[in-house]
Amino acid sequence: MRLFVVVVCVAVATALDPEWEDFKRRYGKRYESLSEENARHSIFEENNRMVKQHNEEAATGKHTFFMRINKFSDLTNEERQQLLMGAGLLQYNTNPPEDKIFKPSPDLKVNDTVDWREKGAVTEVKNQKQCGSCWAFSATGSLEGQHFLKTGELVSLSEQNLVDCSRSAGNKGCDGGLMDQAFVYIKDNGGIDTEECYPYKAENHKCHYNANCSGATVRSYHHIFPPHDEKALLRAAGSVGPISVSIDATWGSFFHYSHGVYDEPKCSSTHLDHGVLVVGYGSTNGSDYWLVKNSWGKEWGMEGYIMMSRNKHNQCGIATAAVYPVV
Numbered sequence: 001m002r003l004f005v006v007v008v009c010v011a012v013a014t015a016l017d018p019e020w021e022d023f024k025r026r027y028g029k030r031y032e033s034l035s036e037e038n039a040r041h042s043i044f045e046e047n048n049r050m051v052k053q054h055n056e057e058a059a060t061g062k063h064t065f066f067m068r069i070n071k072f073s074d075l076t077n078e079e080r081q082q083l084l085m086g087a088g089l090l091q092y093n094t095n096p097p098e099d100k101i102f103k104p105s106p107d108l109k110v111n112d113t114v115d116w117r118e119k120g121a122v123t124e125v126k127n128q129k130q131c132g133s134c135w136a137f138s139a140t141g142s143l144e145g146q147h148f149l150k151t152g153e154l155v156s157l158s159e160q161n162l163v164d165c166s167r168s169a170g171n172k173g174c175d176g177g178l179m180d181q182a183f184v185y186i187k188d189n190g191g192i193d194t195e196e197c198y199p200y201k202a203e204n205h206k207c208h209y210n211a212n213c214s215g216a217t218v219r220s221y222h223h224i225f226p227p228h229d230e231k232a233l234l235r236a237a238g239s240v241g242p243i244s245v246s247i248d249a250t251w252g253s254f255f256h257y258s259h260g261v262y263d264e265p266k267c268s269s270t271h272l273d274h275g276v277l278v279v280g281y282g283s284t285n286g287s288d289y290w291l292v293k294n295s296w297g298k299e300w301g302m303e304g305y306i307m308m309s310r311n312k313h314n315q316c317g318i319a320t321a322a323v324y325p326v327v
């Protein structure tokens, strides 16, 4: 009888973390075993503590951004890394050939604030899901922008086409890739299919490019040069259109970003593991920011976007490996 009482108490105690129960309900989380649930629960608790403490400090003005619990809050480090570049890091070209470098005219002036969404050059926020295909989303993003600025038509382009078909250019599907290699593939292939025609599956599949479904082409691509130079990135983002960039997104603060200007002093400017899209820049509340489109769905961050620190010594490497296609 006594044993029975004890067991009941334990069961009740487990069920009595309302934040955990709410989290599971909200994100439709189901776990295969009790031991998995316990492990997930403790990851969640650790993140929940971090988010609460950060937000208390942010409310007193100690931070320029807020965090929130989201669908990533029960992920292991390994699963988080999988969402980035698989297990790999982005290798980048520090010495591109002359004809692959962005060369603005010396008297180019750009606006203090730019948002290419307002010009109609940016498609809806997409979701890469559990596949390390961020590079493909970054590449389609800058090509969608260049194609729009040239033709006046905003066409959503196929990441799955790049995941399945650009291995010959050096990409590895859901295990990572590079935006400039995606442009090399599109150029050699003579086009990239539309999203509608070649929809996203979040898995590696056999290539089934269909030339009848091509939505855009690429003639070449330009690196922003020199690397690490936020002024060079500003000239490009203020005149060319949305620019593909690689960043260090390793940190729990990035995964849990909610709003405000992201600032992570631990961020590396050379350890790059995530491809995203700069769609503008500006300043708010005394903080300069890059406006960045991510590929983690609209529920993440500011409707899928993040404001990242600008003019803070190339924080998170945003200007280290920036590139855009020439159409």
Ligand SMILES: *[C@@H]1O[C@H](CO)[C@@H](O)[C@H](O)[C@H]1NC(C)=O
Residues within 6 Å of the ligand: 111, 113, 114, 115, 238, 239
């Ligand atoms: C810069 O500002 C001018 C004047 O408001 C505007 O016409 C132009 O479209 C802006 N450029 C960009 C890239 O936003």
Ligand SMILES: *[C@@H]1O[C@H](CO)[C@@H](O)[C@H](O)[C@H]1NC(C)=O
Residues within 6 Å of the ligand: 210, 211, 212
């Ligand atoms: C592409 O279009 C042409 C002409 O309409 C057609 O003959 C061909 O079968 C199409 N190819 C594919 C792969 O759908």
Ligand SMILES: *[C@@H]1O[C@H](CO)[C@@H](O)[C@H](O)[C@H]1NC(C)=O
Residues within 6 Å of the ligand: 064, 259, 260, 261, 284, 285
């Ligand atoms: C700017 O600061 C105000 C007051 O501190 C705050 O309410 C607002 O959210 C901040 N804006 C951004 C974009 O962070």
